Structure formats: C-alpha cells, structure tokens
Amino acid sequence: MNAFISGFSLGFSLILAIGAQNAFVLKQGIKKEHVFVICFVCALSDAILIFAGISGFGYLVEQFPTLQTVAKYGGFAFLFIYGLKSFYSAWSMSHELNPLDQPTTSLAKTILLVLAFTWLNPHVYLDTVILLGSVSTKFGALAPLFGFGAMTSSFVFFFSLGYGARILTPIFQKPISWKILEVLIGIVMLSLAFMLLGL
Template identity: 45%
Template sequence: MTDIFSTFANGFAITAALIMAIGAQNMFVLRQGLQREHVGPIVLFCVVSDGILISAGVAGMGAALELVPGLSLFLSLGGACFLGWYGAVAFRRAATSSSMQVAGGGGKTLVAALAGAAGFTFLNPHVYLDTVLLMGAVSSTIAEQLRPVFVAGALTASVIWFTALGFGARFLSPLFARPAAWKILDILVGTMMVTMAIGLLVHAFDLA
C-alpha cells in the first residue's frame, strides 16, 4: 500500500512541477479561460494530450525518440516558427482594439482554439525532451506493475492544474474588464512567445 501511494505521489509531483511553470501552453489556456471561450474542450484536450505523452514516455517512447536523427532540430524549427507567429499576433492585439475585448469576445472558433492548443502542445520540443524523456526515465526505475499508478498520479496533477487554470481564470474577470489589462497580458504573452522562439532558434543552430 505504501508503494502504491508513494508511486502515485511521485507521478503527481513530477507532472505538477513540469506543467505549473509558466509557459506557452499555460498562457494560451489562461487567455481562453479569461474569455470563457471553449474552455471545457481545451482543458480536455490538454489533459488527454498529457495522458498520451506521459503514457508514451512510460512505454519507452522517450528512448526511441533519442535515436531519431534530426528530430530535435525539426521540432525546434517548427516550434520557433509557431511561437514567433503567435507572439506577433499577441503584439498586434496589444496595438489594436481587439486587445480590448472582454470575456466571450474573442470570436475564436472551436476548431481554431483546438488547433492553437495542439500547436502549443505538440510543436513544443520541450514536451518531448522534458516530459516524454523525463517521465520515461523516472518510470524505468519503477516496478512494471506500479507504472499504471505512476501514470494515474501524473494525470491527476494534469486534470487538477488545467481545470483550475481554465475555469479559475474567470475569477480574474473583474481585473480584465479594463482594456489596459488585456494590453498588458498580450504584451507579456508576445514577449514570452518571441523569447521562447529565439531560444528554440538558438538551440536549432547549435544542433545544425
């Protein structure tokens, strides 16, 4: 019983540490939560994606990814392009009236919202290099019969975090009723995305 609890807690703690850091995916979920736009589907998508990636890592996919030539370079270039584009969009919103829209005013379709969530999830090379590889490495030290418990702990952390981030964002609505707050958020998002894109490009040049 102690082994089951400690294994569950281990999976929970590692995943919580990985996903709670402010990143591109979290900022996207936060913004959608503030606009109260397709929050449920986006939260579900993020949780299911985490489940797929974590399960892949535990199943040994991380070791296989290390053997694929050029994969890290491809992911870095693709991620840099996507993050750079989204950063430019955020800066454009901050400079125009579209940044002043409050909850429910974004007008993003469900398909577009899910496409954005997919981009921030699967075009981020750190998802593979950190999450998949790390979870795979940690789970390799766990007895095979306890690995489903490890995955369950990891998914519990994912469900709690994305649910709180997406649906809890509405409590910040009074702050974001002011246009200036949206401008500041978009400037922060744009700065973060462009900075991450530059970091990925530097990483790509190091790999080339």
C-alpha cells in the same frame, strides 16, 4: 501509492511554469471561451505523451534526434508568429474595445491552436516523454501507477488554471488590462521561441 504521489508531484512541477500553452489556457479562461475543451485537449495530450514515454517512446526519440530538430524549428516558427500576433493585437486594440464582448473564436480553430501549442513544443517531449519516461523505470512494475499520477496532475492543473482564471475577470473588464496581457503573452512567446534555438 508512493509511485502515484511521485508521478503527480513531478508531473505537476513540470507544467507549473508559465509557458506558451499555459498562457493560452489562462487567456481563454479569462474570456470564458471553450474552456472545458481547451483544458481537456491539453490534459489528454499530456496523458498520451506520458503514456508514450512510459511505454518506451523516449528511447525512440533519443535514437532519432531528427524528431526533436523538426519539433524545435516548427515550434520556433509557431511561437514567433503567435508572439508577433499578440504584440499586434495589443497595439491595434481600441481602448473602447473589450475582448470579453467580442464574438468567440470557432471551436475548430481553438482546438487547432491548442494542439499546435502542445505538439509543436519540443520541451513537452523532453518533459513528458523522455524525463517522465526515464524516471518511471525506477518504479519497475509500478511504473504505470507513476504514469497515472503524472497524468492526473495534468488534468488537475489545466482545469484549475482554465476555470480559476475567471477570478481575474473583473480586472479584465478594462481594455488596458488586455493590452498588458497581450504584451506579456507576446514576451513569453518570443522568449520561448528564442530559447528553443538556444539563443
């Protein structure tokens, strides 16, 4: 049980920080758009990466740093473009236009965005594959239980964030709130993009 709790605690603490993925989940949760699918894809992706780390994939990534380099520059390009898109959205949004009343984004496009936020983020490999993978070795035969705890934390976190965001819905009835959110998301995206390059 100690292994499960350790995995849950460490996994939860690693995904708690506001990042590109979390900001996207929060935004879609407020809009109540494909929330279940978004939360499920995020949590499932984490589970796959955690499983890979515990299975020894972390060692492979350490041996081939090119994998991290590709992910780093791919992630920078994606976050940079999405950040600019958020700023443009905030600037062009009409004061009379409320995103809550707008047509929803297609499920396919939403899933592709979620996958990009997850798999193009080098930090997710460092956290789930390398860090959790290496820590799991300390638990020996109980490593799978540690991994299961970390996977559980991802499901708890993302579904709590996605569905908990609706509490903020009354605030976002006002279009100005969306402008502020888009600006904040833009700042987060660009900050993370430049952090990936070590700038």
